[in-house]
Amino acid sequence: MVSSGNNYKDKVSQLISWGHWFSFFNIIAAMLLGSRYIAHSEWPASLIGQFYLLLSWVGHFGFLVFGFYILILFPASFLIPSQRLMRLFAVLVATTGLTALLLDTHAYETLELHLSPLVWDLLLSGERTELNARWQYLFITVPIVFLLQLVLSEWLWRKLRKLTRKHVGVPIATVFGICFISSHLMYIWADANLYRPITAQRSNFPLSYPMTAKTFMEKHGLLDREEYAERLNAQGVETSEQLRYPLQTMTFDDPGVGKNLLVVVIDGLRSDMVEAETMPYLSAFATQNMQFENHYSSSNENTAGIFGLFYGLPSSYINSARSSNIKPLLVSTLEKRGYQFGLFGGDNLSQDPIYTDAIFNGLALEEMASTDQDAETVDNWASWLKSEKTTAPWFSYIELSSVQNFEEGGDYSPTFEPSLGSKNVSGQNTNLILKNSYRNAAHFIDEQLIRIFDHLVNQQLMDDTIVIITANHGTEFNETGSNSWGANSNYSQYQLKVPLVIHWPGSVSSVSSKLTSHLDIAPTLMESLLNTTTPATAYSSGNSLFSNSTKRRWILSGNEKDIVMIQPKSTTVIDKYGNYTVYDQDYQRLDSAKPKLSTLMQAMHEMKRFYKID
Structure with missing residues (x-):
């Protein structure tokens, strides 16, 4: 032994x-x-x-x-x-x-x-x-x-x-x-x-x-x-990689249609708020113009959402745009065409680097009128509009923040009760209180939109002005059951799906249910307002909203860490390490689902296509 x-x-x-x-x-x-x-x-x-x-x-x-x-x-x-x-x-x-x-x-x-x-x-x-x-x-x-x-x-x-x-x-x-x-x-x-x-x-x-x-x-x-x-x-x-933007020299048929352009971004407004009870004016306005019911922001947070709106590029390029001090083609082309600029919003407009270092880089600071009150923002814009005496067309950007800051309240009467600040709210459903407070802020913004359009009508500018109303991202009230509130916590439709209403002089009213994205807005304006003949693929990851191309299979969203591929019946989230998760329309995880992998490869390629090749 x-x-x-x-x-x-x-x-x-x-x-x-x-x-x-x-x-x-x-x-x-x-x-x-x-x-x-x-x-x-x-x-x-x-x-x-x-x-x-x-x-x-x-x-x-x-x-x-x-x-x-x-x-x-x-x-x-x-x-x-x-x-x-x-x-x-x-x-x-x-x-x-x-x-x-x-x-x-x-x-x-x-x-x-x-x-x-x-x-x-x-x-x-x-x-x-x-x-x-x-x-x-x-x-x-x-x-x-x-x-x-x-x-x-x-x-x-x-x-x-x-x-x-x-x-x-x-x-x-x-x-x-x-x-x-x-x-x-x-x-x-x-x-x-x-x-x-x-x-x-x-x-x-x-x-x-x-x-x-x-x-x-x-x-x-x-x-x-x-x-x-x-x-x-x-x-x-x-240390970000250098942009190659655009990919080829831009060409144009003519100086463009010469219309004014007004872009109104409502911070944090989700798409289902555009209905007769919460936002009656915007809802009625949408039925008389072009409404895109299946529209998604390029991100679930402010900076990346705004970036996609102006550049038509995924948010993976944000730092590269900032480091290169490259303005969006839309903004630089408007400048070259002699457009007058009027930029209005809260402190975010003058402090967020995405505006100061990229989108509106180099524009005179006095053109950026900032205030914390949306009613005052509209007043400042109205004063600027009234004093605009030149014959040149103008571009105006208005950012309204009451919806995003709904928990802070505001100088407006509550329409939906119970809400924050109401009496006898103890024992009430917290979700209902927050949602009503959010709707109150959206209702207040609806009243500000009335004022904006009244000024345009009174100055007989409606027939000469393209108006785009949208949001940078949505807001969730835990509808996914994942303890997600507000924004920048998941990629559900509640945080990504936003309204898009466009008034385009001479167009007929329509409702589109096709899948659209913030990345589509820049090519739409470049083609239909500024008359570029350069294909959208040379300067954007989106398509013109007026394009008659075949039904798209996916659109891109996300942030600097994640690629989000939105499809009609699913959402796929891919992190920077290549791990992916598939969710259904209600953002419930589908454990056995697998996306078409060649499509994933196309999406990943799009996130790198505009980098310079050494």
């Missing part, structure tokens, strides 16, 4: 020693494959960034392979009694791991994504995509990898005693350990100081999760969160 016990102990000891050396050589193999990530990624601009790259390359793949050894092969050394069977098992594990790494490098080079549910579905879907067409050739290498692993396994077993005598295991482990720990410590420093040559490498390698310590540093007074957020936003602009 003692002999048997010693024999088992010796076998396990030999297998563990062999496993260490087997893992070491697979670390080297993984590092060699990992060099493909380095070749395809942005090369660090500083010596410190390059030094970090070297440390993380050695430390990460050393930790990754050794981690799989600890989790799989080390326990198996005690459970599999036969050394031949154990070595075969190790060869199969190593072959699987290196094959997965090879596939991951291919996905990274093709899509700039690591293996994820989206990538796997692309690989296994059977659809004819670039990734799908080429990945199968990679499996030709699988038998080669397997044979090489068998040779390595046998060679190490024969040389095990000789290798053991060298006593180099501890120094090698120490090198990998130092590289791993040092790379994480360097990343903690880089993250706190927003040192981009290091932080830009965060997602270069698969299963890479560099350590940060912001909470610890903030607790000990080493980091100011607000100041950090400001620096992070500024860096996102400074």
Whole structure:
């Protein structure tokens, strides 16, 4: 029994020693494959960034392979009694791991994504995509990898005693350990100081999760969160990719139709508020003009929603537009045509960088009249309109914020009760109170719209003015049952679906149920107001609202982190790592649903199409 016990102990000891050396050589193999990530990624601009790259390359793949050894092969050394069977098992594990790494490098080079549910579905879907067409050739290498692993396994077993005598295991482990720990410590420093040559490498390698310590540093007074957020936003602009916008030289048939243009954006107004009880005037106005009932904002938050409205581009390009100081083609073309500008709204208009650094960049500040009260905003606009004596056409932008700020109340009488500020609301349904307060604000805005159109009618401008009424995003009152309130918390229709009513002189009233987007407004105006002959694909991700093209299958929304693909019966959300979730029309998750993957590829391509190619 003692002999048997010693024999088992010796076998396990030999297998563990062999496993260490087997893992070491697979670390080297993984590092060699990992060099493909380095070749395809942005090369660090500083010596410190390059030094970090070297440390993380050695430390990460050393930790990754050794981690799989600890989790799989080390326990198996005690459970599999036969050394031949154990070595075969190790060869199969190593072959699987290196094959997965090879596939991951291919996905990274093709899509700039690591293996994820989206990538796997692309690989296994059977659809004819670039990734799908080429990945199968990679499996030709699988038998080669397997044979090489068998040779390595046998060679190490024969040389095990000789290798053991060298006593180099501890120094090698120490090198990998130092590289791993040092790379994480360097990343903690880089993250706190927003040192981009290091932080830009965060997602270069698969299963890479560099350590940060912001909470610890903030607790000990080493980091100011607000100041950090400001620096992070500024860096996102400074380091963004350069826009190629438009993709070709713009051409025009003539100077355009010369109509005035008024755009009214109601902050936070969802589409179902345009009905006879809540907004009777806008509802009646919509029936007399063009109404788009299935219209979606380009985002569920203000900045990205406004960006999509003016640029006709997805929100992934926001920082690039800001860093390049590129105005929307719509605005720059209106300037060139001699349009007079009148810009009116709350503090958001003069403080939000999307206006000051991008959309209205370079316009005289005195043209931006700001106030916190929407009634006063309309008064300021009316005074400007009355004093506008030139014969040149004008462009006016009005942003109304009472709906978004409904919880703060306002100088208007409540129409729907109970609401915030009402007496005896205790015991009432909170959702009902909030919804009524929201409707009260929308009703007040409806009255301001009456005033706006009265001024246009009184000055006989209706026949010479294109009017667009819409919103930057919607507002939810937990209709999805996911504890979502307000905006910027999910991509349901309550937060994305907004009204779009257009008065276009000479057009007949109509109601359109086709799928439309904020990205469609810029090409509509460029084609039908300014008469460009350049195709919309050269400067926008949208189509003209007046286009007779075939029914579209999807439209884009989202923000800087997520791509949202809206289809007639579903909404697909894709994060920056390639993970996706499909929801139905009521924004309930569909666990078994999968979108058409070639369509997903088209959407992802659209998010990068306007970047400059080096």
